[in-house]
Amino acid sequence: EAGVAQSPRYKIIEKRQSVAFWCNPISGHATLYWYQQILGQGPKLLIQFQNNGVVDDSQLPKDRFSAERLKGVDSTLKIQPAKLEDSAVYLCASSVGHSSEKLFFGSGTQLSVL
């Protein structure tokens, strides 16, 4: 079974630039998550989708972050404009949702904002 795919693997940008991350969850997984993991900390939930609808985006900085999951499969997370404090690993995870609570994570995108 293929895992959660994320790209790019690494990204370096300057502050005030924009950046986008892509995630392809495990086939059939209804729930998709974006987490931010700052160095030395645990992952922090940014947004949770159930199919193509947003379940929770309470911790998403909506003035600069946006995310979408068109057609309930792939998802993109965008930051515009980026700030220095956005430097982190952005993890995508998916789960079956309604019958299992186990999350499967991708390897993440490591973002450095200079």
Place this chain on the structure above:
Amino acid sequence: GESVGLHLPTLSVQEGDNSIINCAYSNSASDYFIWYKQESGKGPQFIIDIRSNMDKRQGQRVTVLLNKTVKHLSLQIAATQPGDSAVYFCAEGVSGTYKYIFGTGTRLKVLA
């Protein structure tokens, strides 16, 4: 190179010894708990979970203990191996919400 865990609490154990990693959770309403292992440059990987109607659950070489009275969770790894070296996170959630809060993590170093 390292992508996580540079400033995390560290537990160093000798290869073959047992490891115990502790976690305090915050939400009294949480009734589902998970342990994840994260190796450098990778996403967290599921190890074992436990629901609040249990005090203990065993897997292969791992055991999770839950003490709801003091909101404490522990992960025991038997006969620790070099491949167990990683950062370990506990996560808490409420069943049915599919939303989880992760702890800060503990780095496990296995000494040969």
